Amino acid sequence: MTTAFTLVQLSYFSAVARLENMTAAAAELSVTQSTLSSAISQLERELAVELFTRDRGRGLQLTPAGRALLARGPALLEEAELLASSVRSASEALSGELSVGIYAPLAPFRAPEILDRFEAAFPEVQLTFFEGDQGSLQEALHDGRCEVALMYDLGVDHRFARTVIDRVPPHVIVPEARAQALAGRSVVSLREFADDPFILLNLPHTGDYYLRLFRQLGLEPRIRHVSLGYETVRSYVARGHGYSILNQWLDQSLTYSGKRVVPLRLSDEFPPTEVSLVQRRDISPTRKAQAFVEVCRDIYQGSEGVSTPSIGRNEPSH
Template sequence: MTPAFTLVQLRYFATVARLEHMTAAAAELNVTQSTLSSAIAQLELEFGVPLFDRLPRRGLRLTPAGHTLLARSAAFLEEAELISRSVREDTTVLSGDLVVGIYAPLAPFRAPVLLQQFTSEHPEVNLVFLEGDQGTLQQALLDGHCEVALMYDLGVGERFHRQIIEQIPPHVIVPAHHPLALAGRSEASLEEFAEEPLILLNLPHTREYYLGLFKQLGIAPRVRHVSLGYETVRSFVALGHGYSVLNQWVDHGMTYAGAHVVPIRLTDKLPPTEASLVRLAGIRPTRKSRAFEAVCLSLAERRTSAVDPGYSTVPTVAIEASHRTNR
């Protein structure tokens, strides 16, 4: 049986799903609320399931069926727009909005450069980053608030497809007056810090990763302070409150506290963190998100050629192999 819903109804649905409020969606679309309600009701009649739960005084919330429709409609709506543009203008230039999730500790290192490069290549696309922790980003993908997320592989469930972009090994940071820093040491074993106080980055999944490194070596860390903030951890260390284990390498060492930290590579054979592009499994990606993926890979290859000592990037062949095995 041929579906009877229209593109207009699907666009209305997507706007309501994004705003989770009928009145706000009607104002944005410049239509009456009754027109919008009618379109949603017709879609629900067509599919035979409710797409929203109506919450008194709180707006709307997508049902599981609504989440499925939202995820699968993104590429469909984009293709319809491109067809219209190609007929009218003989062009397939990408345009519109693209919301990308990004893991908060990654954002300062990756988001500005990605935005600059992506905007240069696709100036008519409005790229917006949604920052969050690992769990928040997975929920945002499930809710349709973003189509793709750049995040670590930590805690990513089977409902998601994952493409590895970089492998980033852990390292230690110490205050500038630490004996190893004063001795000019650039490498050390994690065991050398076993008796010193640890400043722990305490984000969900990230915390378990760092504590797992100690467990792998049979070390019981002396956790002195915990923090949800990457820069807070670095400032604690800079002022001599302890050392920390992190992944993102910062060469300059300056912290918000005004003092410096010194990064030291770890000689132990420890698992790296994998920075990946994550999206819902089984969903055809939009062209905009594929363009963002291409920019991520291109910039990762540039970082490889720069020989940054703080991370290693997965070779393109390995990335492609991972992509095939995760389909």
Template sequence: MAKPFTLVQLRYFSAVAAAESMTAASRELNVTQSALSAAVSQLEKDLDVQLFIRGRQRGMQLTAAGRQFAKDLAPFLEEADALYEAARGYSDALTGELRVGVFAPLAPFRAPVILQAFETAHPGVQLSFLEGDQEYLRRSLLEGECELALMYGLGLDEGFTTKVVERISAHVIVAEDHPLAASPDGEVSLAQFEDEPLILLDLPHTREYFMSLFAAAGVRPKIRHRASGYETVRSFVARGHGYSVLNQRLHHDQTYAGGRVVPLRLTDDLPGIEVMLVRPAGVRPTRRALAFEAVCGRLYGAGS
């Protein structure tokens, strides 16, 4: 049996859902608000589902059903565009927008490189990044704020599908005048720092990961300062306020505070951290998202 809704209705709904405003969507589509309102209302009637909560102050808010419908609809609309492009002989050219979440400490290391490679491969796609901590990205994926995210495999549950991009070992950083900065072969163990102050990178799920490393090594750290910024941690260390344990390693040892840090390899048998591409489970990825995954695979390619 043929479904009663039309492709136009679906596109109108998608625009209103993205803008959360009938006025903004009408400007984007260059159609009247009355036409948009009528199309969305008819779609809700045909589906027998309320997709929006309408309010004067808060605009058009998606219901839970509306949010899920918007997620499921995105790849369908892309396939419709691909069908049109294929008929015209342009099926290999990707267009449209792609928003990708990225874990804040990863952003300076990964986002500029990926952006350059992606724009070279797919100039017709407008790629943008949503930066935040692990918990923020997890919520953003579930709420449809971004289609996929480059993040650590921390704090995730069965509601997500993941693909490992890279595995990174933890290391210690100390100030350049620290007694252990000149350790043989640049190697140390966590036990050597048990009595020293720790500068902790304090982000949701990240802090638990670092604490698990100390637990695995049988060490009780003395946390002196907590910081949510990667460069703040490095600067505290460079100024002699303590040591820290991190994963991402810069190509230089200078800090914003002007001092230098010295990275040291850990001899402890500790688990590294996995950098992953994460998507909500059960949501079919768009061709743009798959293209982004392919670019990351070419750049880092740890395998799944």
């Protein structure tokens, strides 16, 4: 038996799921709240599932069935748009909205350039970024809040497929005074800092990765401060409170504190972090998501940097 829900119902559902508020969704769609509520109820009857839970204190919350529908809905709606366009012999230019995830420490380095390139190539697509840590990005991908994410490989589980587009080895940053004491050396071993206070960037999965580097050498870091902020870590170091390990190399040494840090390459054989484009395995990407992937590939293949060597080609990881 064919399920007879409509694309209008699916579109209404997507708006309500995104805004988690019936009144706000009705205003955005320029329909009455009763019309919107009726469409959602009809959709639930056709699918024979409950898509939302209604809670007085928390408002509308997606059920597991609702999250599954939200994850698959954008691709279906886009295919319907393309079908209509082809029937009308209209332009096949991409249009509409695209939400993508980006790992928060990568965002200052990559998001502005990606936005510039993407908007120049696809001016009819409204691109928005969802910034988060490794864990929150995976949940956003799974729940359908974003279609693809630019992130590290750390902690990415079996639900997702990823394409590696860069590898970034770890490096240390030290205050200017500590760099001067190293007599101008640009390459050091982590062992040389075993007695120095350490500033840990402790985002989910990222902090564990840095601590594993110490364990690889049989060292125990003297953790002085722990922070969730990339620039906060750099400012602590610049002010002489210790040293830190980071992956994303930044030639600009000035920090928010007004002081400078010095990045130094590591001679130790540490595994690099892989920068990946991550998507759900069980969902076909929309053409807009595929376009985003291609823009990111082009940007990374054209990048040059001492700590972000190109890997030459994209390769899927499982």
